[in-house]
Amino acid sequence: MLPATRSSRLRRAVVLAATLVLATVGALTLPAPTASADEEPPQLRREGRWLVDQHGRVVIVHGFNLVWKLDPYVPPATAEGFTAADADWLAEHGFNAVRLGTLWAGITPTAPGAGDPSYRQGWQRVMDLLADRGIWMQLDMHQDQFHEVYGGEGVPDWALRRPALLSLLPPINLPFPMGYWTPENSLVFDEFWANKHKGVDHWAAAWRIAADWWKDQPYLMGYDLMNEPWMGLEWLTCFTNGCRQSYTKELQPAYEKATRAIREVDPDNVVWWEPQQLAAGRQVPTFLEPMPGEDQLGYSWHNYCQDVFLESQGLPLGNVENCWKFSQERTTTALAQAERMHAVPLLSEWGATDNVRAVEIDAAVADRNLMGWTHWAYKQWQDPTTADEAQGLFHDDADLGSVKADKLRVLVRTYAQATAGTPLAMDFDTATGEFTYRYRSNGIDAPTEIFVSPLHYPDGHDVQVTGGQWQPGTSGRIEVRPDTPGQEVTVRVTRR
Numbered sequence: 001m002l003p004a005t006r007s008s009r010l011r012r013a014v015v016l017a018a019t020l021v022l023a024t025v026g027a028l029t030l031p032a033p034t035a036s037a038d039e040e041p042p043q044l045r046r047e048g049r050w051l052v053d054q055h056g057r058v059v060i061v062h063g064f065n066l067v068w069k070l071d072p073y074v075p076p077a078t079a080e081g082f083t084a085a086d087a088d089w090l091a092e093h094g095f096n097a098v099r100l101g102t103l104w105a106g107i108t109p110t111a112p113g114a115g116d117p118s119y120r121q122g123w124q125r126v127m128d129l130l131a132d133r134g135i136w137m138q139l140d141m142h143q144d145q146f147h148e149v150y151g152g153e154g155v156p157d158w159a160l161r162r163p164a165l166l167s168l169l170p171p172i173n174l175p176f177p178m179g180y181w182t183p184e185n186s187l188v189f190d191e192f193w194a195n196k197h198k199g200v201d202h203w204a205a206a207w208r209i210a211a212d213w214w215k216d217q218p219y220l221m222g223y224d225l226m227n228e229p230w231m232g233l234e235w236l237t238c239f240t241n242g243c244r245q246s247y248t249k250e251l252q253p254a255y256e257k258a259t260r261a262i263r264e265v266d267p268d269n270v271v272w273w274e275p276q277q278l279a280a281g282r283q284v285p286t287f288l289e290p291m292p293g294e295d296q297l298g299y300s301w302h303n304y305c306q307d308v309f310l311e312s313q314g315l316p317l318g319n320v321e322n323c324w325k326f327s328q329e330r331t332t333t334a335l336a337q338a339e340r341m342h343a344v345p346l347l348s349e350w351g352a353t354d355n356v357r358a359v360e361i362d363a364a365v366a367d368r369n370l371m372g373w374t375h376w377a378y379k380q381w382q383d384p385t386t387a388d389e390a391q392g393l394f395h396d397d398a399d400l401g402s403v404k405a406d407k408l409r410v411l412v413r414t415y416a417q418a419t420a421g422t423p424l425a426m427d428f429d430t431a432t433g434e435f436t437y438r439y440r441s442n443g444i445d446a447p448t449e450i451f452v453s454p455l456h457y458p459d460g461h462d463v464q465v466t467g468g469q470w471q472p473g474t475s476g477r478i479e480v481r482p483d484t485p486g487q488e489v490t491v492r493v494t495r496r
Contacts, residue, residue, distance in 0.1 A: 064378035067101030074122035144385035176385035190232035193250035215266035222270030242284035272298035354390035441482035
């Protein structure tokens, strides 16, 4: 076993102690929302290809990734980190979801199966702020390049076993994503998938702990088992043809084991599975299958257009307009994969660029496919595994006034957040603010809620509804109800 690579335990204690103090003070003025004894907390569930809320409405999410990759793996309660001001900012701009980086290294930092209550409390502070504003949360056991010794993060120190012969040499630490391509990093992943040192068992046990902590968390949208799993030494076959055998022999069995561990304590929340990492940037098939007896699966997929990735590497060889075709192909593949495995799809990571045209294209493709998303990333947060430094939404993480305005304008959108019926079509023009939405209504009593962008209608907006009526809602939304349940409703929002 590799000894701890950093003298981090003291720093962890100091940071989390400060977090606990701030959380306690905040709790005096901002109590976390709780469900009454006879009321279930608001959480999202899968129904067919959709996520539905406690009222049965179809929910489409727009939001961000919040992944603090440095020890202690939870953002501090500072302006650079995450505070009530950040939660307010997200809600004011219509972002109704986040993907939170609840890392294995934080959940069980010292020993297998030993959950760290201070880590739980560190994230609970953030979760309470989000839930109080009605923002949905997907918990993401994030990893990049396995561990810090390889230039990444994710796995606890105690869970890292360097291969016997290679451990006689210094580890190779390369910038992301090249660190994946080293023989040692790939071999470590292969040994993990083979459960050689009970790695899969310990990872699944960590998920059981996390699910037991947060199974009743208001506004939970489930558990993303592993960020961008790397399939090891066979990665070239993943690059070229999708590596079917890696899914069959490694990924599927591991996912099923972790899902069963979660189901021991949480029978209800969605468990999200991701494809192998290279499926995010290559037009290759994916091969996840249904899990017998499991109907609350999600397919958490990523979209990184190759032309934009080349730009991030300082190689201006691509054409961003190619991303229209690429994003649609990846979306079509994701929809088919979700249907095959009986799961709800979510575009849980995309963007990672200041190329506004690329962001605009991906967001438009998502709208046209009625696909919810969480963009990478809200803040840069000193990310050690990033292709460049053009990924956060702010020039200065500590200053919300330093937002990248052009990028924000294509991310803040008029869109249907909750639909009392079945979504049929959605389109938003960031240049004119024109929005159209069609849905087939049903008998749900709750209204359809559409968030109206605060950025695209300087002189106000007009609303036209065919097949229903509308009225102003709360927090920048309009509420729509059908004239007759079961009929098709069309909503159009335009600049005044």
